[in-house]
Amino acid sequence: MPVITLTIDEALVSARVGQTVLEACRDEGISIPTLCHLDGISARGGCRLCLVEVAGSNRLLPACTTLAAEGMQVSTRSDRIDRYRRMILELSFAERNHQCAVCVSNQNCELQALAAELGMEQVRYDYLDPDLSMDLSHERFGIDHNRCVLCLRCVRVCDEVEGAHTWDVKARGIESQVITDLNQPWGESLSCTSCGKCVDACPTGALFTRGATVAEMHKDAGFLRRILDGREKRQWRR
Numbered sequence: 316m317p318v319i320t321l322t323i324d325e326a327l328v329s330a331r332v333g334q335t336v337l338e339a340c341r342d343e344g345i346s347i348p349t350l351c352h353l354d355g356i357s358a359r360g361g362c363r364l365c366l367v368e369v370a371g372s373n374r375l376l377p378a379c380t381t382l383a384a385e386g387m388q389v390s391t392r393s394d395r396i397d398r399y400r401r402m403i404l405e406l407s408f409a410e411r412n413h414q415c416a417v418c419v420s421n422q423n424c425e426l427q428a429l430a431a432e433l434g435m436e437q438v439r440y441d442y443l444d445p446d447l448s449m450d451l452s453h454e455r456f457g458i459d460h461n462r463c464v465l466c467l468r469c470v471r472v473c474d475e476v477e478g479a480h481t482w483d484v485k486a487r488g489i490e491s492q493v494i495t496d497l498n499q500p501w502g503e504s505l506s507c508t509s510c511g512k513c514v515d516a517c518p519t520g521a522l523f524t525r526g527a528t529v530a531e532m533h534k535d536a537g538f539l540r541r542i543l544d545g546r547e548k549r550q551w552r553r
């Protein structure tokens with residue numbers, strides 16, 4: 316596979332042609348915060364937490380959707396990047412209702428972990444306090460839209476890995492919500508196989524297993540890599 320050379324944080328590194336900046340960084344052990352990204356499903360570039368500086372561009376670029384290129388000069392940390400990442404996180408917290416102390420995913424939430432990692436100490440924006448619904452119609456799982464950050468991992472994993480395409484999105488902008496089938500209750504969905512992949516892929520407490528109480532919801536986003544590796548190696552074929 317053809318290889319390119321680029322500079323990341325002033326170090327010369329190699330990457331394979333077709334790799335994103337995020338993949339090149341991770342291969343080098345350079346950590347970049349992500350939220351909408353999940354290894355094994357398509358990139359969305361929605362949350363913007365993975366923003367990096369690329370010499371020659373006056374915009375910050377999302378590492379998860381920007382292809383690494385020969386001679387590229389990338390900075391993954393700067394005061395400007397840190398400021399933007401914290402601002403994005405604060406806006407995520409302000410948009411819906413994320414009260415960690417009463418959340419099933421407390422201590423096991425990627426949003427919460429990112430806030431700690433990036434030193435987010437307060438939310439400087441007005442909380443919107445939307446009055447969003449929960450759907451507990453599915454016999455095994457539930458969704459609390461108040462905790463959804465619209466990363467759309469559920470939509471992509473259900474479509475691209477499970478092949479069910481139960482999840483989708485309705486409305487636009489601040490009115491956006493994930494929906495099941497044609498906005499029917501999840502429990503009435505004819506397409507859902509109850510596989511639970513969307514629940515494990517969800518980075519917050521928005522999707523959960525019914526019966527889980529505060530801090531009991533442990534998710535395993537690594538399941539996806541195991542499934543995809545198994546399929547690639549045909550481990551389940553006779």
Ligand code: SF4
Pocket residue numbers: 472473477479480481482506507508509510511512513514
């Ligand atoms: S449980 Fe499986 S099939 Fe049902 S919505 Fe989630 S990912 Fe899709």
Ligand code: SF4
Pocket residue numbers: 458462463464465466467468469470493513516517518519521522
């Ligand atoms: S329900 Fe979870 S996985 Fe789906 S968009 Fe919301 S936060 Fe993301």
Ligand code: FES
Pocket residue numbers: 348349350351352359360361362363364365366377378379380
């Ligand atoms: S992880 Fe790159 S935009 Fe969300």
